[in-house]
Amino acid sequence: MKVEKIPVMQTQSNLQNYDEAYANFDWAEVEKEFSWYETGKVNMAYEAIDRHLLTPRKDKIALQFINDTREESYSYAQLSELSNKFGNVLRKLGIVKGDRVFVFMPRTPELYVSVLGTLKVGAIVGPLFEAFMEAAVRDRLEDSEAVAIVTTAALLPRVPVNELPALKHVIVFGSEEELAEGLISYEKEMAEASSDLEIQWVDREDGLILHYTSGSTGKPKGVLHVHNAMIQHLQTGKWILDFQEDDIFWCTADPGWVTGTSYGIFSPWLNGVTMVVRGGRFSPENWYSTIEKYKVTVWYSAPTSFRMLMGAGDEVVKQFDLSSLRHVLSVGEPLNPEVVYWGLRTLNQRIHDNWWMTETGGQLISNYRCMEIKPGSMGKPFPGIHATIIDDQGNELPPNRMGNLAIRTGWPAMMRKIWNNPAKYQEYFNFPGWYVSGDSAYRDEEGYFWFQGRIDDVINTSGERVGPFEVESKLVEHPAVAEAGVIGKPDPVRGEIVKAFISLRAGYEPSDELMDEIRKFVREGLAAHAAPREIEFRDKLPKTRSGKIMRRVLKAWELGLPTGDLSTLED
Numbered sequence: 013m014k015v016e017k018i019p020v021m022q023t024q025s026n027l028q029n030y031d032e033a034y035a036n037f038d039w040a041e042v043e044k045e046f047s048w049y050e051t052g053k054v055n056m057a058y059e060a061i062d063r064h065l066l067t068p069r070k071d072k073i074a075l076q077f078i079n080d081t082r083e084e085s086y087s088y089a090q091l092s093e094l095s096n097k098f099g100n101v102l103r104k105l106g107i108v109k110g111d112r113v114f115v116f117m118p119r120t121p122e123l124y125v126s127v128l129g130t131l132k133v134g135a136i137v138g139p140l141f142e143a144f145m146e147a148a149v150r151d152r153l154e155d156s157e158a159v160a161i162v163t164t165a166a167l168l169p170r171v172p173v174n175e176l177p178a179l180k181h182v183i184v185f186g187s188e189e190e191l192a193e194g195l196i197s198y199e200k201e202m203a204e205a206s207s208d209l210e211i212q213w214v215d216r217e218d219g220l221i222l223h224y225t226s227g228s229t230g231k232p233k234g235v236l237h238v239h240n241a242m243i244q245h246l247q248t249g250k251w252i253l254d255f256q257e258d259d260i261f262w263c264t265a266d267p268g269w270v271t272g273t274s275y276g277i278f279s280p281w282l283n284g285v286t287m288v289v290r291g292g293r294f295s296p297e298n299w300y301s302t303i304e305k306y307k308v309t310v311w312y313s314a315p316t317s318f319r320m321l322m323g324a325g326d327e328v329v330k331q332f333d334l335s336s337l338r339h340v341l342s343v344g345e346p347l348n349p350e351v352v353y354w355g356l357r358t359l360n361q362r363i364h365d366n367w368w369m370t371e372t373g374g375q376l377i378s379n380y381r382c383m384e385i386k387p388g389s390m391g392k393p394f395p396g397i398h399a400t401i402i403d404d405q406g407n408e409l410p411p412n413r414m415g416n417l418a419i420r421t422g423w424p425a426m427m428r429k430i431w432n433n434p435a436k437y438q439e440y441f442n443f444p445g446w447y448v449s450g451d452s453a454y455r456d457e458e459g460y461f462w463f464q465g466r467i468d469d470v471i472n473t474s475g476e477r478v479g480p481f482e483v484e485s486k487l488v489e490h491p492a493v494a495e496a497g498v499i500g501k502p503d504p505v506r507g508e509i510v511k512a513f514i515s516l517r518a519g520y521e522p523s524d525e526l527m528d529e530i531r532k533f534v535r536e537g538l539a540a541h542a543a544p545r546e547i548e549f550r551d552k553l554p555k556t557r558s559g560k561i562m563r564r565v566l567k568a569w570e571l572g573l574p575t576g577d578l579s580t581l582e583d
């Protein structure tokens with residue numbers, strides 16, 4: 013049965029009355045929660061970890077880790093000590109405030125220790141998703157002139173150590189053999205490092221983390237966040253994730269993406285809860301058993317994962333005891349009402365959708381525990397956030413009119429620059445006073461926001477942003493490919509899949525083998541999630557007279573829709 017609104021299920025929550033909070037909220041009040049409010053000494057890693065050592069949280073488990081081969085837990089005190097050691101490892105190498113240090117590792121405790129240690133010496137962390145191949149790693153290290161990278165023996169072959177002039181230090185974890193000359197052993201350095209570290213205090217506006225994300229043109233852009241973001245990470249953790257002292261929190265995102273850092277590192281630890289990290293591959297059994305085994309209470313995941321679990325059938329869910337769950341949330345792509353109903357039926361939980369972006373650094377629009385949910389809606393703006401819909405001239409639109417989703421500038425976790433690219437940064441702020449998201453949406457008369465789509469050609473596959481331009485650029489590097497146009501094709505599980513239209517060079521004929529080969533070429537050259545799941549060969553691709561491939565026309569072909577205005581088409 014479809015209901016229009018899903019009523020509030022539990023009355024217990026940190027946020028009790030949304031309207032009242034929205035009317036009275038002041039970010040300045042949140043500042044009082046941090047130790048720097050008294051001491052003037054700022055550092056995210058200190059606030060997230062070390063500060064708790066002065067409280068009963070000292071010996072509480074901060075990190076509960078599991079993958080196929082390891083199961084370990086670390087208290088706040090242990091994470092403090094290990095990250096101090098890692099900070100000393102970096103300091104010994106001469107790494108100082110503002111340096112870029114990349115972390116290219118699968119989810120293991122060492123990844124978290126490396127991130128925290130990097131922050132403790134004031135360096136900027138660049139997290140890289142473990143599925144990145146050499147070209148993706150090179151682009152990011154090159155653009156940011158990273159001085160160091162922490163990686164694993166298995167991933168090391170994908171780091172082009174000799175092609176990056178700025179890169180001075182390569183720290184390798186998990187090598188079974190002697191490391192080659194010039195490489196540094198994580199284990200060896202950690203064993204020798206002191207656990208006493210003088211933390212590098214920074215300014216609230218100093219760089220914290222650099223997340224590369226895709227746009228519709230050009231290479232991925234380096235979105236820089238600053239330590240000040242902690243204000244938002246703390247407060248959204250309280251009111252959206254609803255953290256309580258005894259919560260066991262599981263964020264399923266990898267720290268290679270912003271959800272995996274803002275809400276997979278900072279927000280839970282600033283709030284002093286226990287966080288579960290699961291490495292290894294997804295399977296419904298692994299996932300459900302993670303919830304059962306660790307008695308996860310708050311679970312933050314993404315629509316694609318929920319759809320995959322839904323696809324595995326209700327029978328699987330019933331084999332596990334998921335009764336520990338008290339709060340479930342979703343982000344990254346549109347959350348279909350069907351999935352919300354599945355959550356009610358199988359988990360006996362409302363799934364709370366929320367909206368934000370790499371660039372926004374923290375959650376901006378959300379469904380709250382104390383608020384009715386309209387399935388399909390992203391919810392309402394967080395207190396302190398002014399969200400609206402504007403037209404293409406920058407005028408605010410009344411309810412129920414579709415337009416550009418925009419946010420009044422100046423929230424605590426907002427990006428502070430696009431690395432090396434002030435012009436790209438400026439593009440988000442073309443209308444004075446507004447950040448324009450690139451999403452289209454409308455707001456209904458009750459103030460709920462409804463996502464409609466991306467305005468640009470950016471593809472969202474399983475919640476991961478893929479820039480069509482990057483994939484096209486890689487495709488044309490293949491000897492058989494003359495031209496390529498890449499679009500997102502709607503998919504029931506992944507939201508969208510990457511689909512490539514390709515015209516071949518003379519002398520090549522379409523075949524299944526060639527298709528596989530091209531797919532593999534992108535997978536190995538760029539990243540698995542960027543490889544086109546579907547390839548269609550065409551003699552010719554639609555182009556503008558200036559030679560730009562018209563993705564809009566490809567999309568219309570794909571969806572069987574009218575192609576619209578073709579006046580700029582080449583022929």
Ligand code: WT7
Nearest residue numbers: 271343344345346366367368369370451463477
């Ligand atoms: C884009 C941002 C924020 C962390 C994960 C994604 C889409 C995000 C929702 C949602 C519909 C959503 C938007 C946005 N998106 N949340 N709740 N409903 N779409 O971060 O990789 O920077 O992607 O993801 O299109 O612009 P990201």
